[in-house]
Every structure is written in structure tokens, then in C-alpha cells.
Amino acid sequence: xxxxxxxxxxxxxxxxxxxxxxxxxxxxxxxxxxxxxxxxxxxxxxxxxxxxxxxxxxxxxxxxxxxxxxxxxxxxxxxxxxxxxxxxxxxxxxxxxxxxxxxxxxxxxxxxxxxxxxxxxxxxxxxxxxxxxxxxxxxxxxxxxxxxxxxxxxxxxxxxxxxxxxxxxxxxxxxxxxxxxxxxxxxxxxxxxxxxxxxxxxxxxxxxxxxxxxxxxxxxxxxxxxxxxxxxxxxxxxxxxxxxxxxxxxxxxxxxxxxxxxxxxxxxxxxxxxxxxxxxxxxxxxxxxxxxxxxxxxxxxxxxxxxxxxxxxxxxxx
Numbered sequence: 354x355x356x357x358x359x360x361x362x363x364x365x366x367x368x369x370x371x372x373x374x375x376x377x378x379x380x381x382x383x384x385x386x387x388x389x390x391x392x393x394x395x396x397x398x399x400x401x402x403x404x405x406x407x408x409x410x411x412x413x414x415x416x417x418x419x420x421x422x423x424x425x426x427x428x429x430x431x432x433x434x435x436x437x438x439x440x441x442x443x444x445x446x447x448x449x450x451x452x453x454x455x456x457x458x459x460x461x462x463x464x465x466x467x468x469x470x471x472x473x474x475x476x477x478x479x480x481x482x483x484x485x486x487x488x489x490x491x492x493x494x495x496x497x498x499x500x501x502x503x504x505x506x507x508x509x510x511x512x513x514x515x516x517x518x519x520x521x522x523x524x525x526x527x528x529x530x531x532x533x534x535x536x537x538x539x540x541x542x543x544x545x546x547x548x549x550x551x552x553x554x555x556x557x558x559x560x561x562x563x564x565x566x567x568x569x570x571x572x573x574x575x576x577x578x579x580x581x582x583x584x585x586x587x588x589x590x591x592x593x594x595x596x597x598x599x600x601x602x603x604x605x606x607x608x609x610x611x612x613x614x615x616x617x618x619x620x621x622x623x624x625x626x627x628x629x630x631x632x633x634x635x636x637x638x639x640x641x642x643x644x645x646x647x648x649x650x651x652x653x654x655x656x657x658x659x660x661x662x663x664x665x666x667x668x669x670x671x
Contacts (some may be wrong), residue, residue, distance in 0.1 A: 368654030403453025435516025448490030549628025585619025
């Protein structure tokens with residue numbers, strides 16, 4: 354169980370990374386006990402329509418992810434339901450998936466806030482201790498929506514273990530939620546770091562480079578490979594800094610600082626549209642929103658911000 358108030362690691366500074374829930378994996382294969390938890394009066398549900406979370410207004414400028422059963426039922430019939438865990442008071446928490454086709458109607462209800470998950474995190478629309486469970490629910494429910502059929506025989510699968518696996522009754526195969534590891538790294542050389550941008554980024558935003566870890570590869574070697582492929586830089590020492598669950602749809606970001614061994618940057622024009630060395634002073638300006646060219650880095654909820662801060666502010670090196 355996480356105790357977010359006591360966590361000191363850098364990972365806890367990132368969005369979606371902390372949760373007050375005790376996941377209680379020991380209960381997942383006890384269907385009678387999970388059913389009893391679901392029927393309790395203090396049970397609450399986080400609801401996602403397709404990939405879009407539904408928030409309940411609790412005040413003029415406050416929202417919550419948690420609905421009681423009648424409120425969740427009023428949003429639409431459940432397509433899937435998963436057990437997320439117990440809150441610090443022992444109250445059960447579940448996630449519920451409803452049809453994305455209901456979104457237009459839900460947006461018209463003044464008591465609801467319907468927006469994308471990135472905006473929920475970026476704009477701090479819900480309390481911090483609700484963001485982690487919402488990310489958990491969204492990632493898990495999205496996996497269910499994408500894995501209706503058995504990858505082994507093609508037959509329909511059904512939910513099992515309170516939402517933590519899918520079972521194929523045709524061939525007996527069991528399928529479990531996947532998490533895709535992604536390395537995200539700040540390549541540094543002396544007092545400079547490499548930052549780059551993709552065409553989809555907001556104008557002026559530069560970030561760390563990133564890429565998926567491939568089969569048979571350590572995350573250190575993935576850092577070396579991706580840094581070479583995307584920026585033409587050879588890499589020496591690789592140092593882990595922090596991680597972040599990233600529910601888009603279900604990745605784990607592994608943040609590192611990497612020692613660049615050469616100066617010449619050769620960008621992969623497919624992945625990146627621009628990139629260059631930034632001095633430590635420039636990195637600090639970007640973190641503070643004071644760069645003279647109006648350049649900036651990803652916001653507080655992104656691990657790229659955490660990595661850049663670890664190097665530029667805290668003086669971490671490979």
C-alpha cells in the first residue's frame with residue numbers, strides 16, 4: 354500500500370504516481386468477498402466513458418472522480434467493472450467502463466465535468482490523491498476494452514480476478530493487463546543537455562527524448578539505442594532517476610540521465626522536428642517559464658519535468 358505522505362522518491366512528484374489505495378490483490382480471486390465489498394454503502398466508483406473520465410462537481414471549482422452506486426448507474430450501464438482497492442479508511446473503490454457514445458449527453462449535464470485525462474492532471478481538476486486511482490482505472494479499463502478476444506485462439510474472453518485478468522473459456526488461456534516500458538532520458542554533456550521536440554508538441558515546448566524498450570533489452574541499453582537512433586549521440590553511463598505510470602494507454606515511463614559521448618547532434622527527422630543543446634542556465638529558465646525565446650519544458654505532471662529539474666536544479670549527473 355502506498356503512503357503518499359511519506360514518499361520521498363522523485364517518482365512521487367509525477368502525475369498518476371501516488372495513490373492512497375491498498376490494491377488488496379489477495380481479494381481478487383475471492384469473488385464472494387469482492388461482491389460483498391461492492392454492495393457496501395461506502396463503495397465508490399471511478400467512471401470512464403471510452404477513454405474519457407467523468408468527474409462529479411462537488412463545488413463551484415472542485416470535482417471528484419468518485420461516484421456512489423446510484424450516481425454511477427445514472428451515467429450509463431457498465432460494460433466492465435474492476436476492483437481498484439480499499440481507501441485508507443477501508444472503503445472499497447471500483448472502476449467502471451461505460452460506452453463512449455454516451456459522452457455527448459453527459460457533457461450536457463451541469464453536475465458533471467467531462468474532459469480528457471491529460472487535462473484532469475494538468476489543470477489539477479481533482480485532489481492529488483484521486484489522480485493515481487483514476488489513472489489506474491483508466492489504464493485497466495482501456496486494456497479490457499482492447500482485449501475482448503483471445504490472442505491465442507480468437508474466441509471471446511471474459512473478465513476474471515475482479516478485473517485483473519481475462520479468461521478464454523475456449524482454449525483456457527489467461528491474459529493479464531500489460532504495461533509497456535518506455536525509457537525517457539536527458540542526454541547531458543558537460544553543462545549542456547539535449548532537448549528536442551516533435552511536431553505534435555505545443556509551439557515552443559522542448560522535452561527529453563523517449564522510446565519503447567524492446568524485447569531482450571535492458572532499459573539502459575534502450576536509452577543508448579534510442580539516443581543514437583533519434584539524436585546520433587553515443588551514450589556512456591546511464592543513471593535511473595524516477596519512473597511514472599503513464600495511462601495513455603498503459604505505459605511505465607523509466608526516467609534516466611545519460612552521459613553523451615559526442616557533441617554532434619544528428620536528428621531523426623521522422624521522430625523529431627527540432628533539437629539542440631541547452632545550457633543549464635537555459636534549462637532553469639524553461640523550468641521557471643522565463644526563457645527569453647519563450648521556450649518551455651513539459652509541465653509539473655510530466656516525468657520530463659522531474660528529470661530536467663533533477664539535473665538543472667539538484668545537480669544530478671549520470
